[in-house]
Amino acid sequence: MGQDASSLWRDLRDAVAGAERDYTQETLTRSIFFLAVPMVLEMCMESLFGIVNIFWVARLGHDAVAGVGLTETLLTVLYSLALGVSMATTAMVARRTGEHNHEGASVAAVQSIVLGVLLSVLIAVPGILYAPQLLRAMGAEPPVIAHGSTYTKILLGSSTSIMLLFLMNAIFRGAGDAAIAMRVLWAANGLNLVLDPLLIYGLGPFPEMGVTGAAVATCISRSLGVALQFAVFLRGRGRVHVSRRHLVLDVPVLQRLSRLSATGMLQFLIAHASWVALVSVIARSGSSALAGYTIAIRIIVFSLLPSWGLANAAATLVGQNLGARQPERAELAVWRCGFYNMFFLGAVGVIFIVSPEPLIRWFSAEPEVVAYGAACLRIISYGYVFYAFGMVMVQAFNGAGDTTTPTIINLGCYWMFQLPVAWLLAIHWGHGASGAFWAVPVAESVLAVTGVLVFRRGGWKRREI
Numbered sequence: 334m335g336q337d338a339s340s341l342w343r344d345l346r347d348a349v350a351g352a353e354r355d356y357t358q359e360t361l362t363r364s365i366f367f368l369a370v371p372m373v374l375e376m377c378m379e380s381l382f383g384i385v386n387i388f389w390v391a392r393l394g395h396d397a398v399a400g401v402g403l404t405e406t407l408l409t410v411l412y413s414l415a416l417g418v419s420m421a422t423t424a425m426v427a428r429r430t431g432e433h434n435h436e437g438a439s440v441a442a443v444q445s446i447v448l449g450v451l452l453s454v455l456i457a458v459p460g461i462l463y464a465p466q467l468l469r470a471m472g473a474e475p476p477v478i479a480h481g482s483t484y485t486k487i488l489l490g491s492s493t494s495i496m497l498l499f500l501m502n503a504i505f506r507g508a509g510d511a512a513i514a515m516r517v518l519w520a521a522n523g524l525n526l527v528l529d530p531l532l533i534y535g536l537g538p539f540p541e542m543g544v545t546g547a548a549v550a551t552c553i554s555r556s557l558g559v560a561l562q563f564a565v566f567l568r569g570r571g572r573v574h575v576s577r578r579h580l581v582l583d584v585p586v587l588q589r590l591s592r593l594s595a596t597g598m599l600q601f602l603i604a605h606a607s608w609v610a611l612v613s614v615i616a617r618s619g620s621s622a623l624a625g626y627t628i629a630i631r632i633i634v635f636s637l638l639p640s641w642g643l644a645n646a647a648a649t650l651v652g653q654n655l656g657a658r659q660p661e662r663a664e665l666a667v668w669r670c671g672f673y674n675m676f677f678l679g680a681v682g683v684i685f686i687v688s689p690e691p692l693i694r695w696f697s698a699e700p701e702v703v704a705y706g707a708a709c710l711r712i713i714s715y716g717y718v719f720y721a722f723g724m725v726m727v728q729a730f731n732g733a734g735d736t737t738t739p740t741i742i743n744l745g746c747y748w749m750f751q752l753p754v755a756w757l758l759a760i761h762w763g764h765g766a767s768g769a770f771w772a773v774p775v776a777e778s779v780l781a782v783t784g785v786l787v788f789r790r791g792g793w794k795r796r797e798i
Contacts (some may be wrong), residue, residue, distance in 0.1 A: 345370060349512060353572070356509055356650060357431055357657035361666055365646055365673070371511035373642030375502065377635070378518035382525060382554070386547045387631050389529050391696045393480070395624040397544045398697070400481020402627030403471045404488055406612045409605035411456045411489070415496045417598030418449050419503035420731040421590055423645075424652050426507030426573065427732060428798055431656020435572070442504045442566070443579045444587040446497065448594065453496035460489020471609075472616040480544055487548035494555040501562040506649055508572040513565055521558030525550055593736060593798060600731075600740035607747035611769055614759050618705075618766040625705025626766065628696045629689075633713055636681045637720065643674045644724045648732030651793075655733055660794040667729040667788070674721035682717030685710050709770045716774025719781040726784030734798035742783050751776030 348370035356364045390397050422445040429437035460467070464486035468478045488495075498521070502514035528550035535541025542549060566575040615626050647670040654663035685692070693706035727739045751772050758768025 349374070349515070354509070356653050357659060357662075361650075361662065361669065364650060365643075365666065365670060368509065368511050368646035368649055369643050369670075369673075371515040371642075372506065372645045373639040375511065375515040375518050376638035376642040376645070378515065378522045381522045381635075382551055384631050384635055385522075385526055385529050386551065387628060387696055389533050390544050390547055391628070393533075393544060395620050395697070395699060395702055396474075396476040397480045398624040398627055398702075399473065399477045399620045400468070400484060400544060401547070402623055402630075403468055403473050403477065403612070404481055404485040405627075406471065406609050407460075407467055407485065408488060408495075409608060410602070411453070411492050411495060412499075413601035413605045414452045414456070414598050415449070415499035416601040417596075417736070418445055418452065418496075418590075418594045419499050420597040420600075420648070420728075420736060421445070421593035421734075422500060422503045423507035423648055424593065424732055424734040424736075425590060425798055426504055427509075427649050427652025428656040428734065430508050430572065431653035435574070438508060438573050439575055439579050440583050440586050441590065442501075442573050443575060443581075444583055444590050445500055445504065447582065448587065448590060449496045449500040450493060453492040457490050457492040460492065461486055464489065472613055474620060477620065483545045484548040487545065487552055491552040491555065494552065494559050497559045497562070498555050501559070501566070504573055505562075505565075505571060506645055507652060509649060509653070510571045510573070511646075511649075513571050517558045517561050517565075520561055521554045524557055525554035528553060589798065593734060596740050597731065597736040600736055600743055603740065603743040604747055607743075607752055610752055611755055611772070614755050614769045615766045617760070621699065621701040622705045622766040624697065624699075625693070625702045625707075626709050626770075628693055628702070629706040629709035629713070631696075632685075632692055632710060636685070637678075637724075640674050640678055640721060640724060641728075643670050643677075644728035646670060647725050648728040651729050651732035652734070655794065655796075663733075663794070664791070667725060671722045671725040674725055675718055678717040678721040682714040685714035685717075689714075705766055708767050712767065712770040713773050716777045719774070719778040721781075723777060723781030723784055726781070726788050729788060730784075730793055733793040734796045735793045738787060738793070739784070742780060742787070746776050746780040746783065750779060 348367045354367055356368065386401060387398065390401050422441065425441040426438045429441060465478050465482040468481055468485060502517065505511065505514040529547055530536060531539040532542050532546030532550050565571050566573065616623050647667050650666040651663045654666065689707040689710035690703060692710065693703045697703060730738045754775060755769040755772035758764045758771055759766065762768065
């Protein structure tokens with residue numbers, strides 16, 4: 334027993350340290366462990382930006398919380414673009430890494446950064462110019478617009494730092510350098526933890542900026558993360574080395590990456606736009622319902638992001654093992670990640686179902702906000718076991734370079750199922766925000782079952798990128 338515990342701690346230390354390994358040759362269970370541990374920690378850190386902001390902003394009142402929630406909803410468009418390019422980048426870098434084509438991995442990395450910068454400008458410019466109008470279009474009440482417009486302007490205006498943080502960590506993950514991505518987010522979140530209360534409340538020599546301070550803190554912290562990422566690339570400390578010869582446009586690679594990213598972006602735009610539409614339905618129940626939903630969804634995202642770490646591990650293993658011509662090993666990795674994820678999320682779901690109120694009260698003491706938030710947290714948690722398999726299946730397709738299949742699945746499950754159900758329950762049958770909450774676990778369960786059935790057909794194994 335003592336030897337087993339010692340071996341586990343040694344493996345955990347190696348996973349966090351990022352010891353170099355060949356994930357096409359290492360035993361599958363250990364490969365999942367060495368990739369998943371830093372990816373889980375990375376995802377927790379990514380979620381922490383939103384959690385910390387809501388924690389401090391909640392003390393400014395429900396209008397401020399609602400403004401932050403609507404801004405995050407608007408940012409889902411940027412996240413969709415970032416995730417789409419990130420999935421394509423991870424797939425391409427992982428495939429080249431599995432082929433031991435390190436030069437190809439470096440070229441793909443640079444082209445993804447170029448593509449990401451161009452796309453982020455498309456979000457930043459209208460975000461800076463039209464922040465109040467965007468909030469108004471989302472159904473925000475005048476006090477929410479007053480509190481949140483500058484916050485929205487700053488966060489949308491800093492789209493390039495958000496995009497690059499996503500993209501370059503996707504490069505690290507595809508190459509198997511998950512520990513580097515984790516450490517970058519540790520540093521960025523550490524700074525955000527310090528700056529948030531200082532700038533929101535004006536502690537010490539810092540100005541009191543209110544909800545705007547949360548945006549400034551997040552912008553500065555993410556920019557630090559991007560600077561650290563560039564330092565790793567340029568100093569050659571990761572598996573992907575970027576030198577001067579790579580800093581040119583490679584049109585054929587950029588075109589392949591763009592085609593792969595296009596369906597990836599559409600995939601996440603479909604999913605995230607459905608959440609924007611869902612928020613509009615919830616907003617009809619008032620600011621308290623919107624604030625409760627915002628708090629609950631932060632907790633939900635925080636609990637799901639470790640599972641996204643496991644799903645991302647599956648994507649990397651699929652990409653690298655397909656590159657090494659080992660499709661059966663890639664498939665087995667996906668099933669194992671799905672089962673591990675199911676056990677984890679099942680346990681988390683039970684906790685949220687049994688006692689959601691204390692978790693919501695960490696962020697707000699307003700009775701109506703707590704009631705809506707607890708209902709949201711409990712209802713959405715009923716689908717956690719299905720989410721576990723659904724997210725792993727989606728990432729497995731993406732890791733293989735098949736971004737089209739999950740795009741079609743998302744379109745059917747979200748736009749043709751979730752939103753009609755939410756509208757019927759919340760508005761037509763008069764159940765309000767709770768009706769919209771119920772549409773989520775129902776649609777996500779359908780998505781998971783559909784993903785498993787399509788995955789078993791095996792077409793993704795023959796995808797070339």
